[in-house]
Amino acid sequence: MDPRTFCAQSRLIVVAGKGGVGKTTVTAALARMAADLGLSVLIVEVEGKTGLAAAFGAEDLEYDERELAPGIRARSLTPDIALVEYLEEHGLRRISRRLVKAGLVEVVSTAAPGIKDILILGKVKQLERAAVADLILLDAPAAGHAVSFLMSPRGLREIVRAGPLQGQAEDVLSMLTDPTRARVMLVTLAEETPVNEVVETAFALEDKVGVDLGPVVVNGLYPVLEGLDVDLAEAGSDATTLAAAADFRARRQELQQAQIARLAAELPLPQLHLPTLFTVDLAPSDIDVLAAALSRAIEALPARTGVS
Amino acid sequence: MDELVADREIVVCCGPGGVGKTTVAAALAVEGARRGRRTVVVTIDPAKRLADALGLDDLTNTPRRIEGDWPGELWAVMLDPRATFDGLVVKYAPEPGQAETILANRFYRNIAGALSGTQEYMAMEKLFELHSDERFDLVVVDTPPTRNALDFVDAPRRLTRLLDNRLFRLLMIPARSGLRAVNFATQAFLRTIGKVVGSEVVSDAVTFFQAFEGMEDGFRQRAQAVLELLADPCTAFVLVTSPRRDAARETEFFAEKLGEAGIDVDALVVNRMHPRFPVVGPAAGAPPLALVALYRNASDLARLAEGEEAHVAALSERVGAAAVCVPEFETDVHDLPGLARVAAHVFGP
Numbered sequence: 001m002d003p004r005t006f007c008a009q010s011r012l013i014v015v016a017g018k019g020g021v022g023k024t025t026v027t028a029a030l031a032r033m034a035a036d037l038g039l040s041v042l043i044v045e046v047e048g049k050t051g052l053a054a055a056f057g058a059e060d061l062e063y064d065e066r067e068l069a070p071g072i073r074a075r076s077l078t079p080d081i082a083l084v085e086y087l088e089e090h091g092l093r094r095i096s097r098r099l100v101k102a103g104l105v106e107v108v109s110t111a112a113p114g115i116k117d118i119l120i121l122g123k124v125k126q127l128e129r130a131a132v133a134d135l136i137l138l139d140a141p142a143a144g145h146a147v148s149f150l151m152s153p154r155g156l157r158e159i160v161r162a163g164p165l166q167g168q169a170e171d172v173l174s175m176l177t178d179p180t181r182a183r184v185m186l187v188t189l190a191e192e193t194p195v196n197e198v199v200e201t202a203f204a205l206e207d208k209v210g211v212d213l214g215p216v217v218v219n220g221l222y223p224v225l226e227g228l229d230v231d232l233a234e235a236g237s238d239a240t241t242l243a244a245a246a247d248f249r250a251r252r253q254e255l256q257q258a259q260i261a262r263l264a265a266e267l268p269l270p271q272l273h274l275p276t277l278f279t280v281d282l283a284p285s286d287i288d289v290l291a292a293a294l295s296r297a298i299e300a301l302p303a304r305t306g307v308s
Numbered sequence: 309m310d311e312l313v314a315d316r317e318i319v320v321c322c323g324p325g326g327v328g329k330t331t332v333a334a335a336l337a338v339e340g341a342r343r344g345r346r347t348v349v350v351t352i353d354p355a356k357r358l359a360d361a362l363g364l365d366d367l368t369n370t371p372r373r374i375e376g377d378w379p380g381e382l383w384a385v386m387l388d389p390r391a392t393f394d395g396l397v398v399k400y401a402p403e404p405g406q407a408e409t410i411l412a413n414r415f416y417r418n419i420a421g422a423l424s425g426t427q428e429y430m431a432m433e434k435l436f437e438l439h440s441d442e443r444f445d446l447v448v449v450d451t452p453p454t455r456n457a458l459d460f461v462d463a464p465r466r467l468t469r470l471l472d473n474r475l476f477r478l479l480m481i482p483a484r485s486g487l488r489a490v491n492f493a494t495q496a497f498l499r500t501i502g503k504v505v506g507s508e509v510v511s512d513a514v515t516f517f518q519a520f521e522g523m524e525d526g527f528r529q530r531a532q533a534v535l536e537l538l539a540d541p542c543t544a545f546v547l548v549t550s551p552r553r554d555a556a557r558e559t560e561f562f563a564e565k566l567g568e569a570g571i572d573v574d575a576l577v578v579n580r581m582h583p584r585f586p587v588v589g590p591a592a593g594a595p596p597l598a599l600v601a602l603y604r605n606a607s608d609l610a611r612l613a614e615g616e617e618a619h620v621a622a623l624s625e626r627v628g629a630a631a632v633c634v635p636e637f638e639t640d641v642h643d644l645p646g647l648a649r650v651a652a653h654v655f656g657p
Binding site: 019164228238241249280281 | 554555587
């Protein structure tokens with residue numbers, strides 16, 4: 001599939017996955033890839049301090065939008081500020097800040113758990129409707145919570161049966177269930193627990209939210225390296241260590257392949273494979289490498305994807 | 309680490325999500341039992357197979373004994389925040405009817421799942437309860453993954469702060485005062501909020517706070533007692549993390565926040581380290597063509613290991629505790645022999 005077509009499938013892509021699988025890295029790589037295609041990108045972060053800005057060599061994000069790189073803007077949404085904006089837009093400007101300061105968010109979100117999430121998703125929907133960028137990437141809360149986050153409009157409908165918030169929930173739900181407007185991309189590692197969790201999350205999102213699922217990104221794969229099984233006679237004193245290192249890699253690759261096969265068997269979604277870069281600190285140049293890998297993986301997808 | 313498991317009464321394992329905190333907590337508990345202590349481990353959300361290994365197949369809020377070849381005892385509890393909270397409400401309600409009203413209230417039922425920090429609060433509450441239980445002399449607690457270490461230290465105070473909240477005070481006025489004027493102003497205010505969030509939400513909240521009337525003191529005292537226990541020298545805090553960048557950064561932030569709250573980190577466990585393969589390199593110049601891939605592989609792995617070790621060294625210095633490293637195993641740990649392997653890395657063979 002042409003990466004341009006891929007990006008044009010929906011304006012909003014929610015990137016979700018359990019902590020430590022590289023969700024933020026994948027978000028950054030997707031942004032880079034889209035920007036390289038000439039698209040304008042807005043990244044929305046909802047948990048604060050995800051390290052997204054650092055991947056672009058920038059300072060931490062704030063509520064107000066900022067440019068991270070040419071064509072890539074980003075902002076951080078918090079329920080408090082989203083609530084102030086919401087109240088102001090609903091004619092409660094005079095008391096909005098006072099209410100928020102008095103802890104309204106905590107009170108209200110205790111009374112109706114989905115409200116915080118709805119405020120954030122409502123804001124995202126507003127950005128999506130206003131077409132503020134060609135592609136909006138939402139770096140979702142860590143899995144588990146991602147399901148309840150995206151389920152919030154359905155849950156809230158049962159608690160709040162009237163009023164503007166209920167309308168908000170309906171609007172968010174129509175966005176999430178329309179594959180031409182929104183889809184979710186799940187990120188995982190080729191390891192036992194992450195694979196189990198991504199399968200569980202995918203089915204929960206499909207059954208309980210009804211959101212379209214894009215390909216699953218499998219991150220951190222050892223790239224295939226030919227020539228590891230050669231004769232070590234020439235290696236001298238390094239022979240044992242080189243052999244041990246080669247064995248380690250071969251064994252890990254085998255385990256990763258087994259997990260990839262299990263993921264394919266348990267979850268009928270196309271996979272995009274990303275390599276490990278053997279580094280613990282991702283530099284902007286690493287994001288470029290991953291964006292290129294993502295682009296190649298998308299090109300290798302059949303023209304039409306999805307299980308719906 | 310030896311001292312913690314041998315002498316302390318409480319070991320709290322905290323750190324970011326996805327680093328194997330549950331596994332490390334379980335391994336520490338196994339070690340406690342091996343050293344003859346009557347140990348109980350509180351886990352939050354173990355992977356299914358680890359839960360099976362610990363005999364936690366049915367979710368239970370009461371300790372279950374795990375048989376094993378050790379001189380001490382090993383018990384395990386799966387935290388059920390709702391049941392723990394219910395227990396507290398029943399304990400502090402002046403009369404049974406009041407507890408029933410609260411337990412049936414929708415606002416209350418949402419608290420266990422929604423009020424941020426409730427799970428942490430209940431983990432601390434469970435810790436307090438088990439520490440006072442004479443059957444145990446070592447309590448190991450696995451904590452929910454959170455971005456903010458203060459959630460644990462802060463959690464017990466969270467509910468009392470909620471009860472002290474100005475808005476809540478306002479919500480409780482109708483119950484406390486017969487003054488019609490106050491009622492009228494409050495009603496107007498509540499109607500305004502109700503317009504935004506729905507009137508049922510508001511009436512649930514009002515009912516809850518009216519029912520809670522008179523119980524705040526009990527909760528406040530309990531929160532204070534839990535906080536004192538956390539700060540007591542018999543309690544140890546162990547930070548569990550992985551050498552990956554995000555985890556290391558979160559852990560630093562964690563340690564900083566704990567420090568601000570006056571709590572020392574007693575130990576640092578870095579899980580899932582990649583191995584190092586130290587090669588000397590070819591005697592002169594580039595390696596022979598046939599060996600290029602092998603050297604490339606060794607240098608890839610060395611780069612990763614060096615990066616990880618640098619993170620660990622920096623973290624150890626920032627946290628002010630030596631790092632105990634556990635390698636990444638080929639498969640997840642989901643049985644007692646696996647836990648023993650982790651323990652062997654933490655405590656030495």
